[in-house]
Amino acid sequence: MCNIFDAAKQMQEKAWSVIEETSVVNHWSSIGATINLVGSLKTGLLINNRDIDFHIYTSPFKLSDSFLAMSKLAESKRIKSVSYSNLLESEDKCIEWHAIYEDQDGDSWKMDMIHILNESPFAGYFENVADRILKVLTPETRKAILRIKNAVPDDREVMSIQIYKAVIEDGIRDLDSFWRWEKKNPSEGIITWVP
Numbered sequence: 001m002c003n004i005f006d007a008a009k010q011m012q013e014k015a016w017s018v019i020e021e022t023s024v025v026n027h028w029s030s031i032g033a034t035i036n037l038v039g040s041l042k043t044g045l046l047i048n049n050r051d052i053d054f055h056i057y058t059s060p061f062k063l064s065d066s067f068l069a070m071s072k073l074a075e076s077k078r079i080k081s082v083s084y085s086n087l088l089e090s091e092d093k094c095i096e097w098h099a100i101y102e103d104q105d106g107d108s109w110k111m112d113m114i115h116i117l118n119e120s121p122f123a124g125y126f127e128n129v130a131d132r133i134l135k136v137l138t139p140e141t142r143k144a145i146l147r148i149k150n151a152v153p154d155d156r157e158v159m160s161i162q163i164y165k166a167v168i169e170d171g172i173r174d175l176d177s178f179w180r181w182e183k184k185n186p187s188e189g190i191i192t193w194v195p
Contacts, residue, residue, distance in 0.1 A: 004146045008047045015041050015052050018101055018109050022079070024054070027072040028113070031065040033058045039112075040149075040160055042130040045142070047150050049160075050109040055116055055126060063088075066095050066115045078102050093120035129194050133164055136195045144173045151175040158182070161191045168195050 019025065028035040039053030040046035058065055074082050078101050085096040097113040116123050137145075144167045152158050152175065166172035166181045 004047070004143060004150065007150065008044070008146050011048065011050075012041060012044065012046050014103065015046055015050070015109070018052060018103060018111070022073060022076050022101060022111070024073055024111065024113070028054075028056055028069045030072065031058065031069050033065070033069065033115075035113075036127050038126045038130050043133045043137070045133075045145055045149065045160065045164070047146050048152075049149070050107060051112065052109060053112045053114075055114050057116055057118060057123065059118060061115075061117050063095070066097070070097055070099075070113075073099060076101070080108070088117065092122060093117040094122070125192075129161070132195050133168070136168055141167050148172070148175050148178050159187070159191060161193060162187060164195070165191070165193045169193075 025035050034057045036055045036057075037053070038055050039051070040049065041052055056069075070082060070084075073079060079099050080102050081100045083098045087094050087096060094117060095115040097111075097115065099111040099113070101109040101111055103109060145163055148163050148167065149160065162182060162185070163172075163178065166178050166185070170181060172178050172181050
């Protein structure tokens with residue numbers, strides 16, 4: 001059986017092949033967008049959740065451009081569904097796109113593409129969070145995070161940022177300890193922790 005780092009590496013290599021096969025970066029770049037990888041793949045902490053996260057910016061913002069980029073992505077025969085939420089009038093000031101991609105093995109990958117207005121309070125925020133996590137990770141904390149993430153049951157939803165905070169800030173090193181930590185540290189909505 002491969003070790004936790006090998007398992008993460010294999011999953012991340014598959015994620016990169018999804019990005020390459022869909023040409024998602026090119027589709028957004030074709031409308032003049034800046035597309036930034038964020039989340040678990042950016043930090044090297046993707047292991048068992050087939051989820052790829054991008055934050056996208058255009059200047060000026062045009063809703064029709066967002067639809068144009070997504071229409072190009074949707075031309076891929078492996079894109080099985082696309083959903084859209086308009087949060088332009090909310091605090092987030094963004095358009096959320098979610099696409100489901102089915103790989104050659106029949107596994108589904110969720111691609112989250114958040115098209116953010118430049119005046120959103122979250123513009124650039126999660127890019128900074130990912131950079132900070134990368135700076136403070138050690139081999140020990142990386143291993144603890146990957147082991148906890150890999151042990152979370154499929155039917156239990158946990159935000160990765162909670163695990164990062166528990167491990168990096170509070171020294172949590174295993175799943176049972178994490179469950180106890182989570183009870184004492186409930187969260188609702190967007191978590192704004194930065195290491």
